[in-house]
Amino acid sequence: MLNRLLITGAAGQLGSMLREKLQGRAAILRLSDVADLGEAHEGEELVPCDLSDGDAVMRLVEGCDGIVHLGGISVEKSFDLIEAANLRGVHNLYEAARAHGRPRIVFASSNHTIGYHPQTARLDHSAPYRPDGYYGVSKIFGEAVASLYHDKFGQESALVRIGSCTPKPENWRMLATWFSHDDFVALIEAVFRAPVLGCTMIWGASNNDHGWWDNSHAAFLGWQPKDNAADWAEEIARTVPRPDPDEAVARYQGGVFTDEPIHRS
Template sequence: MKRLLITGAAGALGRAMRVRLAPLAETLRLSDIANLGDAGPNEELVQCDLGDAAAVDKLVEGCEGILHLGGVSVEDKFSKIMNANLLGLYNLYEAARKHGQPRIIFASSNHTVGFYRQDQHIDTTAPMRPDGLYGVSKCFGEALARMYFEKFGQETALVRIGSCMEKPANHRMLSSWMSYNDFKMLIECAFRAPMLGCPIIWGISDNDSKWWDNSHAAYLGWKPQDNAESYRAELDAALGKPDPKAALHVYQGGNFVNDPIFAED
C-alpha cells in the first residue's frame, strides 16, 4: 500500500511493528501523543491526541490501511480511558468513514474476557467478561467496530492481543504470548485477505498451552510459527513453580482482576 498509519507508535509494541512493517507500505505514518523520535527514510511522524477529532481526521486522510495500537493500555482513571479508548476510537472510525474506509487492525485485548479461569477453553462466541475499565473500553471498541461494519461496511480485524512481547515474562504468558513476528504475519494476512469482514482473532502464537480457539479465522491464512513452550524451563528456573491460588495463575486476565478502579482527581 502507499501509506499505512500506525497509531500508538511510540509504545513498545508500536516500536516493534514500526521496524517490522516498514516494507508493507511506501510510507509509514506514525502517530502518538508521546515523542516518536526521528523519522526514518519512509516515515511521517504526527503527534496527535486521539481525543481531538479534527486532528484524527487529518491523521487518517490519505491512508490505505490503519494499525490501531493507540490508547491507554493499562488500568487507569476513567477520564483517561474515555478520551483515548472511547472518544479516540470513535474519532478514528468517523475519520475512516470519511476517507474511503481504509481497512483497520484494532488492538483489542484478552482483558475483554479476563474473568474466565485459565482452566476454561473458549472461542469468540463466549460472552465478554472484562476485568476492569480498560477491558470494558476494549469491549466498547469491538462493539463500535462491529457497528461500523454492519452499517457502513468498514472492515476491521479485532485482534484480542494476549501478551505481545519479545518473550514470555511469566507462566501465564505460556498461554497468552504472541511473538512480534507472529503478530507481523497476522497483520500482513489481514491486509492482503480478499475479504476480511470484522472477525475477532485471538492474538497468540502457536503455544502448546492454549485457552482460545482461532479455528474460525483460518480463512485468513495466518499460521503462527512461534511457541511459548520453548521458554518454560527458563521461566521455571527464574521464577520457580507458579502459585496455583494466585490471580496471575487462576484468571485469564491475570492480575488485572485485582487492579483497583482508579479514583479521579
Template structure:
C-alpha cells in the first residue's frame, strides 16, 4: 500500500479518519506530542513540529502522499496563526517537494469564505472572504497549493471543510456538515484520482440546505453517502438551547464573523465581490 503522512494526527478529525484510511494506506502519523496508545499494525508515529523544517524532512522521506490536518485549528492571534498555518504549511510543502511526494491533501476551511451571507450559494470561483486570521491562513494555503501544483508538479486537493462529526450539532451545521466517512471518500479521491492538478472542493455531505455548489467534487466522482437532513430534529433541538446570534446567524462563518465585528453590517451583507 502507499505510505501516507497525516499531520495533526492527535486531533479530533484525524482520530475519526484513521480507522477509515488505514485499510487502504500505510499511515505515518505526526503531531507535536507523544504517540497515542492505539496504533494499528500499519500505523507509525513521528513527533514533529510544523515550524521546524529539520523535523519535517525525515517525516516526509519515502512518503507517497500527505494529508495535512496540522496547524492552528481555530481563530487566534496573527503570530500564532501565521507560524502554524502559513509558515508551517509552506515548510511541509517544501519538505514534500524535496522528498518527491506526489499527492497533497490540504485541510482548508469554510472560514476562507465565511463572510458570504447565508442567502448566497457559492462555488469555488467566487473570491475568498475570510472571516478571521484563521480563514486568511486557509485562503493562503489554497493559493500555496496552486503554486506547488503549477510550478513544481505536485497534485493537490484543498478541501474547504465544513464540520466533521457523526451528526450536525445545530442549525448552521445542517448546511455545512460532513460525516467522517464522506470526508475519507473525498480524501481518497484526492490521493488517487489520475486527473487531479489543483482542485478546490467543499468538505460537505449531501446537505439539502447547503450554501455551496460542490460540482468540482462531484465531477471527480465524489458521492456522499450521508445526509444532514436525517439529523434535522436533533440539530434544531440543540440550536434551541443556544439561541440566536445577531451577527453570526447572517453569515456562513457563524460566530467567527461575529467575533470582534466592528464593520458596516449592511455593506458587508450586500457587497458583491468579483469572481476570481
C-alpha cells in the first residue's frame, strides 16, 4: 500500500470519482486543486495549489510516494490558459517529483493527442501524433516531459490516453472510447503494483467490442479491463440519433474536438 498518494485536479469530475474510489488504496490521499475541495474526510489531506506556481508544486509533492496527475485544463481553450495549467504545470510537477525521490506518476493524457486519426484506423502505441487542438498538443508536451524525465532521471510514468471516462457510454463514439470508472481504478492499482513501469503509454479504454486501440504492448502490467460499451449499444441506438457519416464526430477519433476552431483568446 502507498503511504501518501497525491491526486491533482481532485475537485474535477474524474478527481472526485477517484477521491471516493481510491479510499483505502493509500494510507493518506493528498488532494489538490484550485477549486473548492470541501471538507477533508478521514485519511485525506487537502492542499490547494496552482500548478503554474513552481514553489507551491514543490511543497505539494513533498512526502508523496505516488501521484495521479489529473490537474490542468481538460477542454480546448486559448493557448495562454493551456500553457499555464498544462505545460508549465506538468513541468513543475515533474521537477518536484525529481526533487522528492521520483514517486511513480499516472499522467492523465488524452485521446486528443491522436484526434485526427480516422475512426477506421486501429492504433497501437507507435501511432504518430495527430492532435486536434491546443489541448491535445499540451498532452503531447506532457508525454514528452515524462519521456525526458524517465530517460534522464529514471522517473517512471504511466501515460494514460483517456478516451471517455464516464459512468456509462453516452453516444455512438463512446462505443469505442468508453473507459469505465472501475477499469480506470483497476489500471491505477496495476500501475502502482507493477515491479517495473518505465515510461509506458496506455490507451485509457475499456474492453469495448468496437474499440480502436491496441494495448498489447502494456500487457506486462497485468491489467485486463472488464467493462464493455457494447452492453449499452441497444440503449444508445434507441435514444441517441446516429450522426451523419460526414460529421467530425463520426469521422475522426477525436470527435467534435476536430471541428472546434482554434481559441485565440
